[in-house]
Amino acid sequence: MYAFEKCIKFDYELTISSFKKEEIKMDCSALKNVRFQAFLTFFNYIFKQVLTWSVYIHKVKGLPYTTTNSTREMKTTIYTLLSLLLASCSLIDFNVAPEDLEVRYNSDEAVLLKPYVDKYLEEASKRGILLHHKSIDVFVEESNDPEVLAKACFYCRKLTVYNNSKVWREMQRRSFDIDYGVGLKLLAHELNHTLIDADHRGVKGETMSVIFDDQSEVAILSLMTQGDNDIPDLRNETLSFLWNEYYWDELFEIIPTNKQLIFE
Numbered sequence: 001m002y003a004f005e006k007c008i009k010f011d012y013e014l015t016i017s018s019f020k021k022e023e024i025k026m027d028c029s030a031l032k033n034v035r036f037q038a039f040l041t042f043f044n045y046i047f048k049q050v051l052t053w054s055v056y057i058h059k060v061k062g063l064p065y066t067t068t069n070s071t072r073e074m075k076t077t078i079y080t081l082l083s084l085l086l087a088s089c090s091l092i093d094f095n096v097a098p099e100d101l102e103v104r105y106n107s108d109e110a111v112l113l114k115p116y117v118d119k120y121l122e123e124a125s126k127r128g129i130l131l132h133h134k135s136i137d138v139f140v141e142e143s144n145d146p147e148v149l150a151k152a153c154f155y156c157r158k159l160t161v162y163n164n165s166k167v168w169r170e171m172q173r174r175s176f177d178i179d180y181g182v183g184l185k186l187l188a189h190e191l192n193h194t195l196i197d198a199d200h201r202g203v204k205g206e207t208m209s210v211i212f213d214d215q216s217e218v219a220i221l222s223l224m225t226q227g228d229n230d231i232p233d234l235r236n237e238t239l240s241f242l243w244n245e246y247y248w249d250e251l252f253e254i255i256p257t258n259k260q261l262i263f264e
Ligand SMILES: [Zn+2]
Pocket: 189, 190, 193, 200, 226
């Protein structure tokens, strides 16, 4: 049911006569998933069978076969079947150790991102985090928006990174060095969406204050906060410690999200 609620908005009010797979509205690209297409084909087959049985039973019992009756029965059956299928679909790949994840880099350019992906997986592995997929595809493409570095989604097993974005250019300038905080943050953020279905935390650009040695610094609230502001580089002399003291643990929800951190 988790997958069903998270990934799919199913319009309960669809009439049976107009029920077609195009009308199942998806809010992520799971529909592209071959396995899901297979489920839909199977589901369509079951739907037709149930419809045939329903008409037959009404005839045998000598009951009037009304559209209202059949619609109610169909809706209940369809909802139950679809929920079961999707719930089972979502469970198949759960609990994959990060070191067992198969990462498919779909071009030489995509391979440039390997250090970032490896770093995310290493930090997840250190903390005993289990992933929801056994494989993921990494693509590098062009986009229309230079402000967006990457996109991923729940359940889609795909990370797309844009090579005409400002952050990509900066990553390139730094020879894809993982110490570049903004690049690492954005990729860890997207991987967390797709590999463990994590939601955003904090509103776009929300920050936290970090106090140490009586000095206050501003930093982004969480790696799951939208936007790329105020994330320290891993070699930043003042704030780099935040990655190990807070960001990775917070990313995997080992510690709570904090708006203020005080370090002695
Ligand atoms: Zn996001």
